[in-house]
Amino acid sequence: MSGSGGSPGAGGSGGSMDGKVAPQPSTGCNKADPQTGSAQSPLTVSGHQYYVKLPTDYDASKPYPVMIMFNPTGNPISWAEQNAGFEATGPREAWIRVYPHPANSGSGWGASDVPFFQPFYDQITDNFCIDKARVFAAGESSGGDFSSILGCEHADKLRAVGPCATKNVPQYPLDAGARECTGQVTAVVIHGKRDSVVGTENGPRTRDFYTELNQCQASTTPVEGYTDDLSNCVMYQGCDEDHPVYWCLHGDPNYSNTNHGWPAFAPKLLWSLFSAY
Numbered sequence: 001m002s003g004s005g006g007s008p009g010a011g012g013s014g015g016s017m018d019g020k021v022a023p024q025p026s027t028g029c030n031k032a033d034p035q036t037g038s039a040q041s042p043l044t045v046s047g048h049q050y051y052v053k054l055p056t057d058y059d060a061s062k063p064y065p066v067m068i069m070f071n072p073t074g075n076p077i078s079w080a081e082q083n084a085g086f087e088a089t090g091p092r093e094a095w096i097r098v099y100p101h102p103a104n105s106g107s108g109w110g111a112s113d114v115p116f117f118q119p120f121y122d123q124i125t126d127n128f129c130i131d132k133a134r135v136f137a138a139g140e141s142s143g144g145d146f147s148s149i150l151g152c153e154h155a156d157k158l159r160a161v162g163p164c165a166t167k168n169v170p171q172y173p174l175d176a177g178a179r180e181c182t183g184q185v186t187a188v189v190i191h192g193k194r195d196s197v198v199g200t201e202n203g204p205r206t207r208d209f210y211t212e213l214n215q216c217q218a219s220t221t222p223v224e225g226y227t228d229d230l231s232n233c234v235m236y237q238g239c240d241e242d243h244p245v246y247w248c249l250h251g252d253p254n255y256s257n258t259n260h261g262w263p264a265f266a267p268k269l270l271w272s273l274f275s276a277y
Contacts, residue, residue, distance in 0.1 A: 085267025
């Protein structure tokens with residue numbers, strides 16, 4: 001690694017990930033045989049379906065990080081499990097993975113879904129041994145919108161978010177001065193430089209929202225291993241301690257060559273970054 005480049009495990013100036021906080025076990029620890037549901041037989045909460053994938057050799061006395069992945073509009077509940085990449089070795093061994101579904105698959109995740117998050121969060125932390133200091137959320141398209149919204153509205157519950165291919169949600173403007181966030185999160189904002197589905201405008205706005213919230217400087221450094229056109233990631237400098245912001249303006253043609261899809265590099269990068277916490 002060059003001296004000026006950021007690495008996927010380092011927060012850089014003002015954003016070090018080296019000082020790990022102690023685990024915060026949830027009330028679901030030591031609960032025997034919790035129901036996980038499945039894509040074919042999901043669990044329900046507050047009008048939403050979801051299911052849970054537990055780590056290999058899950059130990060109910062050990063608090064695990066959790067990755068919540070919100071799927072894009074018009075896709076089945078199984079989309080995230082099959083396409084997001086978190087069932088690969090690594091996450092499958094170390095994280096609890098949770099796959100929720102919007103109340104209306106045809107319209108996707110939106111402002112009306114936000115009230116569901118609190119009872120959903122309460123249910124998973126009450127039933128599974130989750131490290132409440134390491135709850136992560138990511139999503140693609142409307143799922144990306146939703147993870148970005150939650151990174152402000154529920155920052156007190158989330159450690160980091162990975163919104164991808166976002167569009168404007170008028171009820172939750174990307175104005176750091178107008179929104180009253182409940183805390184700060186690390187943000188990894190991902191957008192296609194030629195996105196022909198939602199356009200290219202909102203990715204930079206989402207990035208700027210989080211760089212302002214986290215008081216980052218304008219300067220960036222490349223993220224080692226993610227500098228080609230298919231990823232093109234940088235890390236902002238000077239962000240508040242332990243809350244870096246990453247920006248990936250990628251050229252992956254994923255999703256029928258629209259440059260709108262969940263890019264191939266995303267699960268590897270998020271796993272590398274978030275597992276360092």
